[in-house]
Amino acid sequence: MFTLTPLEIEALRLSLLVSFWAVAGSLPLGLGCAWVLARLDFPGKTLVDGIIHLPLVLPPVVVGYGLLVLLGRRGIVGSWLFDWFGITLAFTWKGAAIASAVVAFPLMVRAIRLAMEGVDRGLEQAARTLGCGPIRTFWSVTLPMMLPGILTGVILGFARSLSEFGATITFVSNIPGETRTLPIALYALTQVPGGDEAALRLCVISVLVAFAALLASEFLARRVQARLRS
Amino acid sequence: MLDLAVTRRQGDFHLDVRLCAGPGVTALYGRSGSGKTSVINMVAGLSRPDSGHITVDGRVLFDSAAGIDLAPETRRLGYVFQEHRLFPHLSVRGNLEFGMKRLAAAERTQSFDQVVEVLGVEHLLDRHPSKLSGGEKQRVAIGRALLASPRILLMDEPLAALDPARKAELLPFIAQLSRRFSTPILYVSHSMDEVLRLADTLALMDQGRMAAAGPLEVLLSDPGLRPLTGRYEAGAVVSAIIASHDSSFGISRLSFPGGTLLVSQSELPVGARIRVRIHARDIAIAIDAPERVSIRNVLPASVVSVSPADSFLVDVVLACGPTRLWVQITALAQAQLNLAAGMRVHALVKALTIARGDVASVE
Structure with missing residues (x-):
């Protein structure tokens, strides 16, 4: 029987916690960005598009260092956050969630944007003629139609967060019980003599979690898709 | 409105x-x-x-x-x-x-x-x-x-x-x-x-x-x-009411402002308000009322306008009471009849040319 050690449970719990908040916290902003990219035309749109996609092509270490400079205790925004609200992000699991969110953001926005571009504007027009204002139309027609795409975006973002390593270790380091997620615990184990077996076990857990996420997304996407097909 | x-x-x-x-x-x-x-x-x-x-x-x-x-x-x-x-x-x-x-x-x-x-x-x-x-x-x-x-x-x-x-x-x-x-x-x-x-x-x-x-x-x-209504075959549309059916002869009698029209029997009930399409080519014009003729619909009318449609066809608009009928005749026929606005004539319509597809209920 495959029983988990306390270290594994802690790493798994942290990984799920960090990934959940990374996705949940950035989803509203992701929807907003996808809407701007899919529906608006303005000068400088290419630049905005580029900035949103930057974390996809930058080395994660660069992202992590950038976050440290920006949000660290002495960072430009971080010092202000600490002085006014007493909030510390560096070296906490919240910081890990932010690092994951930034790295996963472009993947999520891409999927949601594609879904939004696929929504038939004619249906929105129909909703308008039936008495729905623009916001109501978005909630009652656009959003439900986009659901499969949002789901894809969320799962992609979640999977990317689970596998996040470079930005996380740079920004929040490796603190047991706080920021030591699965990949970081795995890396740490490979650095000490005799850690091979434990590392292998974490490896298997990582594969299982990722696989479960993929299967769940596939299952949900199929169900939603079947309901929407016309 | x-x-x-x-x-x-x-x-x-x-x-x-x-x-x-x-x-x-x-x-x-x-x-x-x-x-x-x-x-x-x-x-x-x-x-x-x-x-x-x-x-x-x-x-x-x-x-x-x-x-x-x-x-x-x-x-x-x-x-x-x-x-x-x-x-x-x-x-x-x-x-x-x-x-x-x-x-x-x-x-x-x-x-x-x-x-x-x-x-x-x-x-x-x-x-x-x-x-x-x-x-x-x-x-x-x-x-x-x-x-x-x-x-x-x-x-x-x-x-x-x-x-x-x-x-x-x-x-x-x-x-x-x-x-x-x-x-x-x-x-x-x-x-x-x-x-x-x-x-x-x-x-x-x-x-x-x-x-x-x-x-x-x-x-x-x-x-x-x-030129605008043209893709539809030239003709007039008459609003009428079904006055009676005569099943023994398979015909229906329609009354419209300006006269009565006999057509192939319709399955619509007596009293139904309908619209009948009469193709311009299916109407003939006679200056004197013809006698002993197979055509069942002989409607007294007056000529409203005469204008050439192309080199062989002439468009004639007749007024049958308040109802307008659009008739197409050959240029040769016009050369012999010399129709002009104001002339009293008779419009001849074969009952058979008005088929079921030309009669539509507007109820």
Whole structure:
């Protein structure tokens, strides 16, 4: 029987916690960005598009260092956050969630944007003629139609967060019980003599979690898709 | 009552339209690209005129001079699109209630049960649109628009995407809508058959302009408008009432302002209000009333106008009481008869030439 050690449970719990908040916290902003990219035309749109996609092509270490400079205790925004609200992000699991969110953001926005571009504007027009204002139309027609795409975006973002390593270790380091997620615990184990077996076990857990996420997304996407097909 | 005068420039296309549509069905007819859909999109608020005004029942929806431009959701119009545009994530019931739910109960003028019954969609209420046939989808779309209790129903070629069988199934539904739910309809079409069945008033559009507007019978009996009504075979349309049937001879007697017409027996009941299409080539003209002739319809008439249609054909418009008849004769016949405006003549129509397809109920 495959029983988990306390270290594994802690790493798994942290990984799920960090990934959940990374996705949940950035989803509203992701929807907003996808809407701007899919529906608006303005000068400088290419630049905005580029900035949103930057974390996809930058080395994660660069992202992590950038976050440290920006949000660290002495960072430009971080010092202000600490002085006014007493909030510390560096070296906490919240910081890990932010690092994951930034790295996963472009993947999520891409999927949601594609879904939004696929929504038939004619249906929105129909909703308008039936008495729905623009916001109501978005909630009652656009959003439900986009659901499969949002789901894809969320799962992609979640999977990317689970596998996040470079930005996380740079920004929040490796603190047991706080920021030591699965990949970081795995890396740490490979650095000490005799850690091979434990590392292998974490490896298997990582594969299982990722696989479960993929299967769940596939299952949900199929169900939603079947309901929407016309 | 819809009243509009709008202009709009779209690239090279210039739209400049005035239109008054009263109760009943007003057909906006013209070739594709003549600007029909643009007009109803402007009424619905889905596109914006450059200038002009649009009012419905005295309520200003758009007025460029006064800076008024109501959002589509506040205009209280029903719109039935060419493609059904049902919401795929909602059931038929959800679709039907979509507009209705956004109205205060006091503002609802249509009852859910009645609309569902007339459109015959009770058994479909729990299905999703993907499980409906083309005709069923369009019926649900019509119901959805009606249940929003619109002041006017806009229909943009609602039958164009359907096959002939589904069209034939849906036409009677639409024909009774306006009277049954006392809602005026603005019906965009490029099919003269649909227009004949449905419209009380015809508005002819040509290259972004309103070429002519008026009662259907008057416009269709006018050879001068033939370039616009032309794809439909030349002829006149007569409004009549079925006066009697004579089953032993297989004929029906129709009475219309200006006389009586014998046609092949119709299956419509006595008293039914109908519209009869008489092709211009199926009418002959005799100066003296012929005797001992097989033709059953000999209608006294007077010549209104004579004009050459091409080198071999001459268009003659006859007045038979208040009813206009459009007749085409050969140039050779005209050379011998010398018809001129004001002459008393007889219009001859074979009963057999008016087939069932030419008689349409307007009830």
